[in-house]
Amino acid sequence: MSLALQTFPTVKDANAALQASGTRYLGGGTLVVRAANEGDVSVSDLVRVADPDLARIAVSGGKVKLGASVTMAAIARHPELAALAPAARAVGGPAIRNMATVGGNLFAPAPYGDFAVALLALDAAVVTANGEMPIETFLAGRDRSRAIVAAVEFSLPKTESFRFLKVSRVKPKGISVLSIAALLQRSADGTVASASIALGCMADRPMRAKAAENALLGCKLTSEEIAPALAAAGEGITPITDPIASAWYRAEVLPVHLGRLLLS
Ligand SMILES: Cc1cc2nc3c(=O)[nH]c(=O)nc-3n(C[C@H](O)[C@H](O)[C@H](O)COP(=O)(O)OP(=O)(O)OC[C@H]3O[C@@H](n4cnc5c(N)ncnc54)[C@H](O)[C@@H]3O)c2cc1C
Numbered sequence: 001m002s003l004a005l006q007t008f009p010t011v012k013d014a015n016a017a018l019q020a021s022g023t024r025y026l027g028g029g030t031l032v033v034r035a036a037n038e039g040d041v042s043v044s045d046l047v048r049v050a051d052p053d054l055a056r057i058a059v060s061g062g063k064v065k066l067g068a069s070v071t072m073a074a075i076a077r078h079p080e081l082a083a084l085a086p087a088a089r090a091v092g093g094p095a096i097r098n099m100a101t102v103g104g105n106l107f108a109p110a111p112y113g114d115f116a117v118a119l120l121a122l123d124a125a126v127v128t129a130n131g132e133m134p135i136e137t138f139l140a141g142r143d144r145s146r147a148i149v150a151a152v153e154f155s156l157p158k159t160e161s162f163r164f165l166k167v168s169r170v171k172p173k174g175i176s177v178l179s180i181a182a183l184l185q186r187s188a189d190g191t192v193a194s195a196s197i198a199l200g201c202m203a204d205r206p207m208r209a210k211a212a213e214n215a216l217l218g219c220k221l222t223s224e225e226i227a228p229a230l231a232a233a234g235e236g237i238t239p240i241t242d243p244i245a246s247a248w249y250r251a252e253v254l255p256v257h258l259g260r261l262l263l264s
Helices: 011-018 032-037 072-077 079-089 094-099 102-107 114-121 135-140 210-216 223-232 247-263
Strands: 004-008 023-025 045-049 057-060 063-067 125-128 131-134 149-155 162-168 176-186 192-200
Touching: 004 011, 011 023, 011 045, 057 079, 072 079, 072 094, 072 102, 079 114, 079 162, 102 114, 102 135, 102 149, 114 135, 114 162, 114 176, 114 192, 125 135, 131 135, 162 247, 176 247, 192 210, 210 223, 223 247
Parallel strands: 004 045, 023 045
Antiparallel strands: 057 063, 063 149, 125 131, 125 149, 162 176, 176 192
8 A cells, every 4th residue: 555645844734634534644754654564554644744943952041842853863962962862872773763753752652662751751841733731641642642743842951860771682772671761859968859750661651650759759869768669669550561571570670670770
């Protein structure tokens, strides 16, 4: 079956075309074109937007705006986004990173979506033509979303307060057993004043580890004090099973890797 591709100058024009059944937005195409090539007949038309704003990275006054078409490679090499580079570099190999976009990563089902895990820990806002919404709300409703994501916005984390870890079996570019992102603010005495922890592969999409976040408050990052947070990390998770790892295995190793990330 042939695929029709239409290019629009603005998100608004493309949004209208996207409402037709069988029509999907084309980001970098690493998932949607692969699916079509593999015989997914639910896709008949692709739409894309040529607006250069979608590929723009803006960093100003401690705020970051990433257009939805910004690629993982562009983030990884941006001098002001060093804190996010490990999450961007975690996505596939160099060829994939040159095409894989921020917008597409928000829709990527587990075990993909490593960059979206980082955005969730940063509590990013997702911008569409209908306005903006917290990423957690966006992810919860993404299967029903028919709106084009234009950008994501968040406060730039300090390198020392943001941590990201992807665990894979095939190095250096295997898909995730799990991924974890943590934004930790600490008081002068070293205790955790606020914690935002996001997990990949612990559900079909990135999720927050809220019980672990709460258990970390007021703790110093020592093995003894983080133990309750590690015990709580599995609360609410429904890990995926795939050829890389079973749900059981992913749940077993989550506290081990969260502990390593917190103590690193
Ligand atoms: C070999 C290989 C390895 C991979 N490894 C990883 C990995 O390690 N980690 C990882 O996270 N991912 C990985 N991926 C998955 C994928 O490359 C990334 O998740 C990527 O970020 C998806 O972005 P894309 O622009 O290519 O999405 P596309 O394929 O263009 O789109 C994916 C979906 O999102 C929708 N979409 C895209 N952009 C928008 C938008 N702006 N607004 C609304 N809807 C949109 C599309 O309609 C489609 O439904 C891998 C893929 C392959 C083929």
